[in-house]
Amino acid sequence: MRVKFxxxxxxxxxxxxxxxxxxxVRDSIIFAPLISVAYTFQLPEGDLKKxxxxxxxxxxxxxxxxxxxxxxxxxxxxxxxxxxxxTNILSEVTTEQGxxxxxxxxxxxxxxxxxxxxxxxxxxxxxxxxxxxxNSGFYLMGGVGMLQHKIKIDVVNDDxxxxxxxxxxxxxxxxxxxxxxxxxxxxLLSNSRMINFFVELEIVEAYTKNRRSYNIDLMxxxxxxxxxxxxxxxxxxxVPLYKKMPREYYFY
Numbered sequence: 001m002r003v004k005f006x007x008x009x010x011x012x013x014x015x016x017x018x019x020x021x022x023x024x025v026r027d028s029i030i031f032a033p034l035i036s037v038a039y040t041f042q043l044p045e046g047d048l049k050k051x052x053x054x055x056x057x058x059x060x061x062x063x064x065x066x067x068x069x070x071x072x073x074x075x076x077x078x079x080x081x082x083x084x085x086x087t088n089i090l091s092e093v094t095t096e097q098g099x100x101x102x103x104x105x106x107x108x109x110x111x112x113x114x115x116x117x118x119x120x121x122x123x124x125x126x127x128x129x130x131x132x133x134x135n136s137g138f139y140l141m142g143g144v145g146m147l148q149h150k151i152k153i154d155v156v157n158d159d160x161x162x163x164x165x166x167x168x169x170x171x172x173x174x175x176x177x178x179x180x181x182x183x184x185x186x187x188l189l190s191n192s193r194m195i196n197f198f199v200e201l202e203i204v205e206a207y208t209k210n211r212r213s214y215n216i217d218l219m220x221x222x223x224x225x226x227x228x229x230x231x232x233x234x235x236x237x238x239v240p241l242y243k244k245m246p247r248e249y250y251f252y
Contacts, residue, residue, distance in 0.1 A: 038236030045229035053083025081114035102159035109156040116149030147206035148176035170216035177208030
């Protein structure tokens, strides 16, 4: 009997300690750390529109929603696109017809892409509007961080000596600077914990400069201040890092 009593006591303590980390999404406002992945479709404006067309981004975030419904965290997104408007950057190595000759005297396959990233800290507030529970709803966030972008030059067969190694830095227009953002979104944390997603409209404004000391096609430094804007439509999926409250069981 004494052994059985000790076993039941230990078992009850185990379940009591385990319940400390469990939460009920349906009935209370909870502290919810969220790891998310997302896809974004972005439209450039300002100086960025003169260089690139529409682009995409994939990324992730770690966001916390606390018990006062404040939201804060960090996000990072990798930018990529195929639409380039500054097509004359390789004018120093192209023929009059616009072709690039490789080291064997024939046309080379050179492709230009957009590449970049954003890294931001976020802070905002969530409101339980049009939501199935107190932990879902619309939210507003502001952000501060960094935007970087450049022109990726891909020489498919690596057969153009003028476009190798350090020479590429003279063409790629590496640009970065301080970025701020404004976001309005809607987040759903389902009662069943099976569906947890968010949708956002985000506007990023960045004060950037070309960081290369010399641009070959310009034969000098491009030092002007830029104002780059990205308007993005984002969809993401979240994994909550809290335990689900167990169902109630009744013993008779």
